[in-house]
Amino acid sequence: xxxxxxxxxxxxxxxxxxxxxxxxxxxxxxxxxxxxxxxxxxxxxxxxxxxxxxxxxxxxxxxxxxxxxxxxxxxxxxxxxxxxxxxxxxxxxxxxxxxxxxxxxxxxxxxxxxxxxxxxxxxxxxxxxxxxxxxxxxxxxxxxxxxxxxxxxxxxxxxxxxxxxxxxx
Amino acid sequence: xxxxxxxxxxxxxxxxxxxxxxxxxxxxxxxxxxxxxxxxxxxxxxxxxxxxxxxxxxxxxxxxxxxxxxxxxxxxxxxxxxxxxxxxxxxxxxxxxxxxxxxxxxxxxxxxxxxxxxxxxxxxxxxxxxxxxxxxxxxxxxxxxxxxxxxxxxxxxxxxxxxxxxxxxxxxxxxxxxxxxxxxxxxxxxxxxxxxxxxxxxxxxxxxxxxxxxxxxxxxxxxxxxxxxxxxxxxxxxxxxxxxxxxxxxxxxxxxxxxxxxxxxxxxxxxxxxxxxxxxxxxxxxxxxxxxxxxxxxxxxxxxxxxxxxxxxxxxxxxxxxxxxxxxxxxxxxxxxxxxxxxxxxxxxxxxxxxxxxxxxxxxxxxxxxxxxxxxxxxxxxxxxxxxxxxxxxxxxxxxxxxxxxxxxxxxxxxxxxxxxxxxxxxxxxxxxx
Numbered sequence: 090x091x092x093x094x095x096x097x098x099x100x101x102x103x104x105x106x107x108x109x110x111x112x113x114x115x116x117x118x119x120x121x122x123x124x125x126x127x128x129x130x131x132x133x134x135x136x137x138x139x140x141x142x143x144x145x146x147x148x149x150x151x152x153x154x155x156x157x158x159x160x161x162x163x164x165x166x167x168x169x170x171x172x173x174x175x176x177x178x179x180x181x182x183x184x185x186x187x188x189x190x191x192x193x194x195x196x197x198x199x200x201x202x203x204x205x206x207x208x209x210x211x212x213x214x215x216x217x218x219x220x221x222x223x224x225x226x227x228x229x230x231x232x233x234x235x236x237x238x239x240x241x242x243x244x245x246x247x248x249x250x251x252x253x254x255x256x257x258x
Numbered sequence: 259x260x261x262x263x264x265x266x267x268x269x270x271x272x273x274x275x276x277x278x279x280x281x282x283x284x285x286x287x288x289x290x291x292x293x294x295x296x297x298x299x300x301x302x303x304x305x306x307x308x309x310x311x312x313x314x315x316x317x318x319x320x321x322x323x324x325x326x327x328x329x330x331x332x333x334x335x336x337x338x339x340x341x342x343x344x345x346x347x348x349x350x351x352x353x354x355x356x357x358x359x360x361x362x363x364x365x366x367x368x369x370x371x372x373x374x375x376x377x378x379x380x381x382x383x384x385x386x387x388x389x390x391x392x393x394x395x396x397x398x399x400x401x402x403x404x405x406x407x408x409x410x411x412x413x414x415x416x417x418x419x420x421x422x423x424x425x426x427x428x429x430x431x432x433x434x435x436x437x438x439x440x441x442x443x444x445x446x447x448x449x450x451x452x453x454x455x456x457x458x459x460x461x462x463x464x465x466x467x468x469x470x471x472x473x474x475x476x477x478x479x480x481x482x483x484x485x486x487x488x489x490x491x492x493x494x495x496x497x498x499x500x501x502x503x504x505x506x507x508x509x510x511x512x513x514x515x516x517x518x519x520x521x522x523x524x525x526x527x528x529x530x531x532x533x534x535x536x537x538x539x540x541x542x543x544x545x546x547x548x549x550x551x552x553x554x555x556x557x558x559x560x561x562x563x564x565x566x567x568x569x570x571x572x573x574x575x576x577x578x579x580x581x582x583x584x585x586x587x588x589x590x591x592x593x594x595x596x597x598x599x600x601x602x603x604x605x606x607x608x609x610x611x612x613x614x615x616x617x618x619x620x621x622x623x624x625x626x627x628x629x630x631x632x633x634x635x636x637x638x639x640x641x642x643x644x645x646x647x648x649x650x651x652x653x654x655x656x657x658x659x660x661x662x663x664x665x666x667x668x669x670x671x672x673x674x675x676x677x678x679x680x681x682x683x684x685x686x687x688x689x690x691x692x
Contacts, residue, residue, distance in 0.1 A: 114388075114429040114430075114431065115429075116343070116469065119450070119451075119469060121450070121451035122431075122449055122450055122451045123451065124451040125393075125431075125432065125433065125434050125448065125451070126431070126432065128434075129393075129432075129434055150451070152451070156451075156452070159452070159453050160451065160452065160453060163436060163453040163454065163610075164393070164433070164434035164435050164436050164454075165434075165435035165436065166393055166394075166434040166435035167434060167435075181600070182355045182553075182600065182601075182604055183355055183356070183513075183553060183586060183597055183600045183601055183604075184355055184356045184512035184513055184553075184584075184586050186600055187512070187513040187514055187586070187587075187588065187592070188512065188513065188518065219394075220353070220355075220435075220437060220604055220607060220608060221353045221354065221355040221356075221357075221437070221553075221604070222353070222392070222394035222395065223352040223353050223354075223357060223358050223360065223361050223392050223394065223395060224358050224361060224394075224395070225355065225356055225357070225358050225510065225512040225518070225584070225586075226263050226358050226510060226511075226512055226518040226519045226520065227263070227358075228512065228518070232394060235393070235394075235396070235434075236396040236397075237396075238394070238395070238396075238397075
């Protein structure tokens with residue numbers, strides 16, 4: 090918690106505790122090994138990665154801010170701008186496309202009124218095109234906010250999922 | 259439709275997926291399946307690392323991640339008299355399109371990976387290890403931590419394992435959406451908290467790996483196979499498969515089959531039999547093409563595959579590679595130009611950008627295939643694709659460049675007429691089905 094950016098914004102004590110657990114996995118002089126996990130924890134809390142969060146995490150791990158920015162921009166599951174309440178990432182790679190992902194993509198776009206990389210007007214959903222999740226046998230598959238995988242997505246199941254998320258959001 | 263993934267009961271002599279129900283992944287369940295017996299015996303017998311490596315060499319176990327390198331040989335590369343830490347890393351960054359076996363191992367049989375890693379650590383003299391898990395499979399990442407906690411609690415990990423003088427710590431870590439981190443040196447960079455940019459080889463990880471220390475990296479399935487080999491012996495493992503192609507292998511079957519899923523079968527099983535296990539072709543349609551080893555491997559015509567056995571040497575002889583065991587099946591309604599377009603987009607999207615031939619070439623390949631698919635191709639585009647692919651292959655730091663180029667070359671070689679038809683008639687040879 091060494092760095093408080095000028096805005097005074099920082100992560101919660103619980104987030105720093107989680108980051109400490111990640112840091113403990115690595116040799117003491119290799120704290121920056123925890124950067125991917127720490128940024129993921131920050132993103133879960135904030136919803137995306139504003140620069141203050143990236144810099145606070147970098148400072149905490151004793152690495153230059155630019156090195157943390159490099160990581161944040163390299164790994165595709167980080168949100169570098171605010172997303173909708175639910176980020177839906179649909180895999181459209183070949184094995185999934187052979188098992189209905191192209192249809193699922195068209196259905197989602199029609200239901201949400203957005204294209205890939207766009208957010209619905211009510212800010213509820215951001216739709217993303219994903220690359221292989223390593224779950225091709227369950228195609229079509231999508232991730233809700235990176236961590237929940239939904240499988241075998243017929244149009245009916247997609248509708249159920251959207252309704253469920255709308256109710257919970 | 260529910261996940262039947264590996265609970266269909268249609269494996270042949272399974273080792274890793276044997277007896278799994280989805281609920282029996284905990285330590286007590288694993289011990290009932292003879293789990294940790296191999297580790298106990300190895301430590302009780304005070305086997306030497308050389309004896310362990312010799313047994314694994316005898317098994318002819320080859321790396322299950324894609325390259326097929328002999329596992330025992332890899333372990334023997336670790337320097338013996340090296341002071342300070344040495345590392346063991348499990349590559350669970352499974353993102354090769356068509357491959358989804360490691361996820362099932364991690365969620366339904368995680369202790370087989372842990373036991374395999376402890377044995378490998380003993381054989382390679384490693385002091386600490388990391389299992390690097392694909393960021394997209396978060397529940398599996400969390401479950402693996404639970405399994406680690408169980409193993410620590412039972413004395414299978416940590417200081418003085420099972421009362422011996424051998425100590426080994428194992429941690430779990432994760433990626434966050436970068437295919438390239440499945441390349442072993444990119445994976446090491448990622449654990450070090452950097453962008454996943456592959457390193458020049460040599461030096462190889464056994465000499466200069468994680469944090470610059472000697473490091474052994476194996477795939478999840480490779481580790482999960484090791485306990486069985488030590489329990490039953492290397493000869494028994496070879497006998498399951500074929501010489502130079504020991505044991506069983508999990509094939510992830512996806513695409514136009516009735517029952518996509520994971521099928522563990524002895525190496526050398528005919529492809530036709532594997533297709534039968536997966537319920538045959540969906541809707542009774544005809545087989546057109548198969549990518550037998552994950553999307554980076556050359557595509558083969560269906561009739562070639564129907565005459566090929568599923569082992570490293572047979573698939574190589576047929577003109578492709580066994581790779582990761584991701585078998586992507588395409589039926590007669592599939593447009594090969596469109597299939598290649600999607601794969602080429604993937605390599606364009608995932609190139610790390612470090613080497614110019616790959617960074618520029620992958621995008622170039624995608625754009626040319628894209629314009630052929632969309633009726634804007636020219637006949638000399640086919641020569642252009644071949645030329646761009648040829649200027650990537652062998653000119654990059656890692657194998658990703660080859661992986662981007664090989665599918666293009668193989669699709670053109672096997673299905674050239676379809677590409678020509680697209681260019682000449684501005685439309686597809688097969689009806690649009692998807």
